[in-house]
Amino acid sequence: MKQRPAADISDLPTFGHGARSPTWWGTLGFMALEGTGFALAAGAYLYLATLWPSWRLSAPEPNHWPGTIVTILLIVSLVPNHILHRYAERCAMLPVRIGMIVMSLFGIAPLVVRWFEFPALNIYWDTNAYGSMLWVLLGLHTTHLITDVGDTIVLTVLMFTRHGYSGRRFGDVGDNVFYWDFVVLTWIPIYLLIYWMPRLG
Amino acid sequence: MSSADITGDRDISKPDTASKGDIAPERDGPRDTGMDDARLHRWLERTWRTPPGIVGALSSVDHKVIARRYLITAFVFLCLGGLNAIAMRIQLSGPQRGLIGPDLYNQLFTMHGVTMMFLFAVPIVQATGIYLVPLMVGTRNIAFPRLNAFGYWIYVSGGVFAWVSFALNMAPDVGWFAYVPLSGPEFAPGKRADVWAQMITYTEVSSLAVAVATIVTVFKQRAPGMSLDKIPLYVWAMLVTSFVVVFAMPAVMITSTFLILDRLVGTHIFNPAEGGDVLLFQHLFWFFGHPEVYIIFLPATGMVSSIIPVFARRPTFGHLGLVLSLVAVGFLSFGLWVHHMFATGLPKLGASFFTASSMMIAIPNGVQIFCWLATLWDGRPVVRTPLLFVFGFFFIFVIGGLTGVMLASVPLDLQVHDTYFVVAHFHYVLIGGSVFPLLGAAYFWFPKISGRMMSERLGRWHFWLAFIGFNATFFPMHLVGLWGMPRRVYTYPAELGWGNINLFISAGAVLFFLSFVLFIFNLAHGALKGAPAGNNPWNAGTLEWATSSPPPSYNFARIPIATHVEPLWAEREALPVATGLRVDARELLISTVAEAHPDIREKSAAPSIWPLLAAISVGATFVYSIFTPWAVVWGAAPIAITLIGWFWPKGDPEDEE
Numbered sequence: 027m028k029q030r031p032a033a034d035i036s037d038l039p040t041f042g043h044g045a046r047s048p049t050w051w052g053t054l055g056f057m058a059l060e061g062t063g064f065a066l067a068a069g070a071y072l073y074l075a076t077l078w079p080s081w082r083l084s085a086p087e088p089n090h091w092p093g094t095i096v097t098i099l100l101i102v103s104l105v106p107n108h109i110l111h112r113y114a115e116r117c118a119m120l121p122v123r124i125g126m127i128v129m130s131l132f133g134i135a136p137l138v139v140r141w142f143e144f145p146a147l148n149i150y151w152d153t154n155a156y157g158s159m160l161w162v163l164l165g166l167h168t169t170h171l172i173t174d175v176g177d178t179i180v181l182t183v184l185m186f187t188r189h190g191y192s193g194r195r196f197g198d199v200g201d202n203v204f205y206w207d208f209v210v211l212t213w214i215p216i217y218l219l220i221y222w223m224p225r226l227g
Numbered sequence: 228m229s230s231a232d233i234t235g236d237r238d239i240s241k242p243d244t245a246s247k248g249d250i251a252p253e254r255d256g257p258r259d260t261g262m263d264d265a266r267l268h269r270w271l272e273r274t275w276r277t278p279p280g281i282v283g284a285l286s287s288v289d290h291k292v293i294a295r296r297y298l299i300t301a302f303v304f305l306c307l308g309g310l311n312a313i314a315m316r317i318q319l320s321g322p323q324r325g326l327i328g329p330d331l332y333n334q335l336f337t338m339h340g341v342t343m344m345f346l347f348a349v350p351i352v353q354a355t356g357i358y359l360v361p362l363m364v365g366t367r368n369i370a371f372p373r374l375n376a377f378g379y380w381i382y383v384s385g386g387v388f389a390w391v392s393f394a395l396n397m398a399p400d401v402g403w404f405a406y407v408p409l410s411g412p413e414f415a416p417g418k419r420a421d422v423w424a425q426m427i428t429y430t431e432v433s434s435l436a437v438a439v440a441t442i443v444t445v446f447k448q449r450a451p452g453m454s455l456d457k458i459p460l461y462v463w464a465m466l467v468t469s470f471v472v473v474f475a476m477p478a479v480m481i482t483s484t485f486l487i488l489d490r491l492v493g494t495h496i497f498n499p500a501e502g503g504d505v506l507l508f509q510h511l512f513w514f515f516g517h518p519e520v521y522i523i524f525l526p527a528t529g530m531v532s533s534i535i536p537v538f539a540r541r542p543t544f545g546h547l548g549l550v551l552s553l554v555a556v557g558f559l560s561f562g563l564w565v566h567h568m569f570a571t572g573l574p575k576l577g578a579s580f581f582t583a584s585s586m587m588i589a590i591p592n593g594v595q596i597f598c599w600l601a602t603l604w605d606g607r608p609v610v611r612t613p614l615l616f617v618f619g620f621f622f623i624f625v626i627g628g629l630t631g632v633m634l635a636s637v638p639l640d641l642q643v644h645d646t647y648f649v650v651a652h653f654h655y656v657l658i659g660g661s662v663f664p665l666l667g668a669a670y671f672w673f674p675k676i677s678g679r680m681m682s683e684r685l686g687r688w689h690f691w692l693a694f695i696g697f698n699a700t701f702f703p704m705h706l707v708g709l710w711g712m713p714r715r716v717y718t719y720p721a722e723l724g725w726g727n728i729n730l731f732i733s734a735g736a737v738l739f740f741l742s743f744v745l746f747i748f749n750l751a752h753g754a755l756k757g758a759p760a761g762n763n764p765w766n767a768g769t770l771e772w773a774t775s776s777p778p779p780s781y782n783f784a785r786i787p788i789a790t791h792v793e794p795l796w797a798e799r800e801a802l803p804v805a806t807g808l809r810v811d812a813r814e815l816l817i818s819t820v821a822e823a824h825p826d827i828r829e830k831s832a833a834p835s836i837w838p839l840l841a842a843i844s845v846g847a848t849f850v851y852s853i854f855t856p857w858a859v860v861w862g863a864a865p866i867a868i869t870l871i872g873w874f875w876p877k878g879d880p881e882d883e884e
Binding site: 027028029030031032033034035036037038039040041042045046047048051052055056058059060062063066067070073074077078081083116117118119120151152153154155156157158159161162176180184188189191192193196 | 494830875
């Protein structure tokens with residue numbers, strides 16, 4: 027078929043931040059499907075909780091303190107996370123490098139506390155279905171935490187190499203910020219389900 | 228957009244001074260502007276081709292190469308699943324035959340269902356989308372091409388894993404939906420149910436990856452001008468399907484993960500003795516399982532919407548109505564799952580709600596059927612093989628839909644639950660609703676994929692053999708189901724009098740099987756000796772027909788501009804194109820979501836062996852994990868290494884700005 031040039035796109039930029047970039051949409055897609063996973067796991071927990079009149083099945087209350095510390099750490103981490111985002115959009119290398127190190131540390135810290143969260147549940151996964159669901163919910167979120175921290179550390183290293191001086195890498199930093207928001211956001215309902223719902227009933 | 232500056236020769240390197248912040252200046256390369264066709268082809272071919280050699284082939288990220296592999300693999304699984312069915316039909320052809328015992332029979336029907344649903348139906352509709360969606364939206368590759376390659380490798384590993392297990396007498400034997408407690412630790416010792424659970428994980432990871440890639444391709448890589456109202460219906464169908472995948476597939480992954488946890492580490496999620504619940508499994512499974520039907524069906528409606536206007540010789544009647552129907556079906560598909568559970572003693576009010584919603588989904592599906600009929604009515608239909616299969620689809624799917632409306636009513640459902648009536652119903656819906664359109668699509672797009680035509684005469688023979696074979700097989704199942712024959716029994720006593728009709732069904736199954744043998748022959752014959760197809764053998768209107776058959780590695784020498792929903796019918800003289808992309812790096816055009824305004828020249832990923840290596844480490848972890856939970860810990864290191872290898876820039880022009 028014959029062609030007729032009708033538009034010139036040679037002056038378009040070679041990268042874009044946020045919703046202009048396909049990677050952002052891909053990240054959003056994965057958030058949607060992982061969020062569905064979280065919602066269904068939480069739904070399964072609530073389904074079982076409403077099914078059994080004496081939910082918690084005579085297990086002791088979980089100790090909420092390690093979980094509360096994780097929650098505080100995660101919420102506080104949103105501040106440097108969004109400062110980092112602003113610098114990533116401006117493609118400013120030095121503050122981005124500092125921000126990535128800070129966010130790596132803010133990723134590792136809740137993981138350390140998370141180690142103490144599992145025993146603080148005061149029940150094992152194989153004791154009864156209540157214990158199983160607690161471990162599943164906490165495990166599901168921990169998987170996300172570990173993967174995102176791993177991703178953040180690799181990206182931090184990458185930003186210290188010559189490959190960092192690229193619009194797409196700064197875009198990756200922006201998407202990493204976006205995904206961390208998701209990790210923090212999904213934790214809140216899970217935190218409430220694990221530690222505060224048993225206290226209601 | 229202006230065409231004023233298209234004449235300037237951009238072959239000379241010009242540093243990009245537009246960059247802001249700490250970004251290395253773009254190393255500009257030659258552009259396609261003003262380049263003559265032969266030179267443009269040489270450049271693009273060098274940039275976009277799949278590297279030669281075995282490692283090159285395994286590194287391919289070309290959506291067409293991956294899609295071809297997907298299509299062939301899924302077709303092989305269709306044949307394997309079909310052989311399962313033939314084995315079962317031989318066993319059932321008379322009362323108390325001794326060919327197959329109950330244990331093998333259990334594995335056979337489970338493998339048949341699992342193979343057809345997870346290894347054939349979903350992968351083949353997604354594979355068709357992987358091939359066609361980038362071409363139809365006028366781009367050069369799918370979004371996230373390495374993720375797409377990874378999805379294929381994971382899918383193949385899952386399929387091989389299931390079938391090797393079958394060869395080792397270790398195949399799942401608990402039915403394709405593997406209800407607990409039958410599949411739980413108490414009643415399913417050994418590894419057979421674990422094979423089911425992990426095979427699910429493989430195939431769902433793969434379809435989720437493809438779904439995300441498809442959504443982003445449709446959102447961000449459409450040709451300039453292809454605003455939402457100009458997106459072809461097939462692309463809409465794949466978009467809606469991908470959204471259904473994103474929200475439905477996690478449910479089955481959660482289900483299979485819970486099951487494997489119960490079996491492997493002793494959780495009690497499905498164990499009522501310790502506070503769990505068996506019906507939770509069914510809720511989670513069917514929250515996926517019902518949308519699954521539409522994941523298979525919606526792409527088929529997209530195929531029908533592509534075939535009908537071409538052979539009716541007029542644009543589709545009710546384009547907007549068809550789009551809205553697709554979206555409505557996508558939403559409603561999530562509100563039906565409980566109708567699979569009417570026999571579990573749910574509260575009556577809840578059951579009534581799901582009866583109502585099951586009947587409601589017939590409305591948008593009816594709208595689609597009437598729009599297609601109106602298109603044919605008002606057009607000047609030319610009956611060729613693809614259209615014959617569409618007619619077959621109408622006939623069979625409407626019957627399946629009617630028995631579906633019957634089954635939506637609780638009293639009838641309770642009577643025929645787990646009988647051959649249900650088997651007949653869902654084969655009418657799935658084969659009528661998906662396989663017939665797929666066969667039509669195969670005849671329709673084969674010339675694009677292979678560059679050659681399939682035989683029309685053999686095609687007509689194929690259609691009638693398939694149509695008669697299908698109905699001979701599955702229509703009598705309605706009757707034998709109403710007479711009370713339960714599904715999933717390996718034999719039946721002669722006194723029940725089901726012998727003759729089962730012999731008839733088995734004969735029909737052989738006929739249906741032979742139709743596929745004829746199809747394979749026609750495919751091979753077409754590929755080797757078919758008449759050359761040319762770019763657009765059917766004189767169709769969408770963009771995949773604007774390029775050569777088979778399309779070159781870069782799809783389009785210049786990015787087309789869409790001025791109409793059928794751009795090739797609107798622009799018969801010359802296709803408007805956009806110029807200005809680099810030809811020495813894999814550049815493609817990113818556009819805005821709603822209006823498809825050109826926005827970014829982005830580089831698409833270069834070939835890489837790492838997605839294969841990542842798939843191997845993920846796959847090995849899955850297999851290992853049916854034996855010990857520590858697999859997740861040991862598997863983490865190779866997975867992390869391969870993923871870093873995948874994402875770490877290698878210094879290709881695609882990695883740099």
